[in-house]
Amino acid sequence: MRERHPRSPSADAKSSILGDATACAVSRRDVLVVCGTAAAVAATPSLAAASPASAAARMRVDLRVNGRAATLELDTRTTLLDALRDHLALTGTKKGCDHGQCGACTVLVGGRRINACLSLALQHQGDDIRTIEGLGTAEALHPMQAAFIKHDGFQCGYCTPGQICSAVAVLDEIRLGVPSHVQADLLAAPRPDEIEMRERMSGNICRCGAYANIAAAMAEVAGEPT
Ligand code: FES
Ligand code: FES
Secondary structure, eight states: OOOOOTTSOOHHHHHHHHOOGGGOSSOHHHHHHHHHHHHHHHHSHHHHHHSOHHHHTEEEEEEEETTEEEEEEEETTOBHHHIIIIISOOTTSOOSSSSSSSOTTEEEETTEEEEGGGSBGGGGTTOEEEOGGGTOOSSSOOHHHHHHHHTTOOSSOSSHHHHHHHHHHHHHHHHHTOOOTTOSSTTSOOOOOHHHHHHHTTTSOOTTOOHHHHHHHHHHHHTOOO
16 A cells, blocks of 8 residues: 655645545435436326426525525536526636536636536535636736736637636645646655646647646746746
8 A cells, every 4th residue: 555655735635626526415326316317207208297307306506606605596407517607697617618628617616626517506505616707806816817918828718717717726736735647756746837737737728729828827826937
């Protein structure tokens, strides 16, 4: 069994960044049971007539979004991305692929980054969610937002909210010592150098190809030479 290095992050710190499915108030199993039951009812004409699936498949969801409480009555199949965009009008978070492949929908949940299109809203009961709208204001930009502007870290801007949320979380991951695939020594503390940041940002696609400038913006916030 591998010994834990004294400088490696605690299991709790890694869990808070990498995620722990068991921490969800509503488990994946619960979701499958609810959705599976609704699908079975819908597929059986006599049952569907007796028990409207629409009534059975809605649930109250309590979130905390950008510091404010938000209570929604949602179809249980609603993704967190659609809840944010369509029900809370927080359209800064973008829908690119809707399949977990582009990173445009990246938001922070409890400080860790997730693809909001891959997560059901009801899995986030009571969660603290931060979107691009909650990172900074026009008068007081988050340092990462200011650095993206300074280094021209965007062109069309469609991927940018997800890039910025991801970049903020990446620097936290590095600070906490969460390892990546490009580390030669997984037990050594990672550094916020260019190869680390490019690897950790590889899930955020930019069709405009602003990668070099995004890396420069991140390096500035991390205090690294560019
Ligand atoms: S929209 Fe979520 S990863 Fe592309
Ligand atoms: S700035 Fe256009 S997709 Fe990234």
